[in-house]
Amino acid sequence: MxxxxxxxxxxxxxxxxxxxxxxxxxxxxxxxxxxxxxxxxxxxxxxxxxxxxxxxxxxxxRPDLKRGFLSEDEEKIVIDLHAKLGNRWSKIASHLPGRTDNEIKNHWNTHIKKKLRNMGIDPLVHNPLPPTTTTPPPLQEQTQNPVAGQELLSDSVDQNKETETSMQSTITEGKDEDKNMASSSLMEVSNEFCIDETPVILPHEILVPSSPSSSYILEDLQCLT
DNA sequence: AATCAGGTCAACCGCGCGTCC
DNA sequence: TGGACGCGCGGTTGACCTGAT
Structure with missing residues (x-):
């Protein structure tokens, strides 16, 4: 037209x-x-x-914008939400006051993706990466079919139920996402989240108390229902 | 000091969705 | 009911910066 x-x-x-x-x-x-x-x-x-x-x-x-590095807590929130919501940067940004979708998207693409890969996590589906004896198959259709990856996760899901249920059980949005258990694998490996690899945040750079995560997430997840 | 490569991030582009008429 | 319109979103681009050689 x-x-x-x-x-x-x-x-x-x-x-x-x-x-x-x-x-x-x-x-x-x-x-x-x-x-x-x-x-x-x-x-x-x-x-x-x-x-x-x-x-x-x-x-x-916008006067309420924060600038500078995402704190480690913010990064964790981003990773966690990305596992649940996928590339919905604006949704993710809504959990991080003072951060924009663009900023988070950029930070994801430049920092977090790399960090997750170094940790052996596939940033697309939040699955552990296969052992890299050979070069990974081109995209493996993971992007297109996150559910395929999710099914592989059924084991780890159980292991993390306690952690996950509070948040996961509230997700009922949309066809794929409500089944998106990829975050389980994130949780599984996130215990190994390596602080050493994150940029050091000086106290004066932390502009927001670092505990908004769960309440924000829960609020939004309830909105999604 | 110059050049190159890789990284970062602000901004643009095109599409989808919701609303209005 | 369907087309027009405006807004917001996510992907991509390109200029700039920085570190390595």
Whole structure:
């Protein structure tokens, strides 16, 4: 059918934002709120499309944003939630106040994935990786079929029931996810979660008390039901 | 000091979903 | 009921940074 572009591409700026643009956007939203992203750039006097403004605001300018490394607790929450929710970065981000989906996605792709692999965990399905005597088969369709991996996990599921049931039992969302027991394997190996491999977080870098995990998770999981 | 490779992250793009008419 | 529209999401890109050679 041919979708209309989200904005008139002609005459609109792209690329990195300048400090001036940041100020305009920030000031406008702080004083007027963002009623309608599509109309906002014009009202704020910006040559950007609404989408770009929304992204800039949510990922960078929002006053409640935290910057810098994710703490170890935050990382654990991310890993745990990823095991349950998959690549739903916005959902995951909603459990980490001050963090954005983009930030978490980036952090996952650049840090956590690598860390999990080093720990012998497949970051896609949170299964233990097969012994790497040869190069792993190309993707093994794991991405496409997480359930296949889940079935392999039935043993470890039982081992972790006590830990898991409180959270897992509340998940009833969606076809695949409610069956997603991949997190069980995560739990199984997460006892070995190697602190040594995580960046050292200095006390002044920790901006939030480190115990939001379970309550947030439970809240959201209840929302999912 | 220069070059290269790999890593990081802000921003863009396209699609799907929900809402409205 | 179905098309148009706006928003949000996830994947991808590309510029910049940093460390190795």
């Amino acid at each position: 041919g979708r209309k572009p989200c904005c008139q591409k002609v005459g609109l700026k792209k690329g990195a934002w300048t400090a001036e643009e940041d100020n305009k956007l920030k000031n406008f939203i702080l004083t007027n709120g963002h009623c309608c992203w599509r109309a906002l750039p014009k009202l704020a006097g910006l040559l950007r499309c609404g989408k770009s403004c929304r992204l800039r605001w949510t990922n960078y300018l």
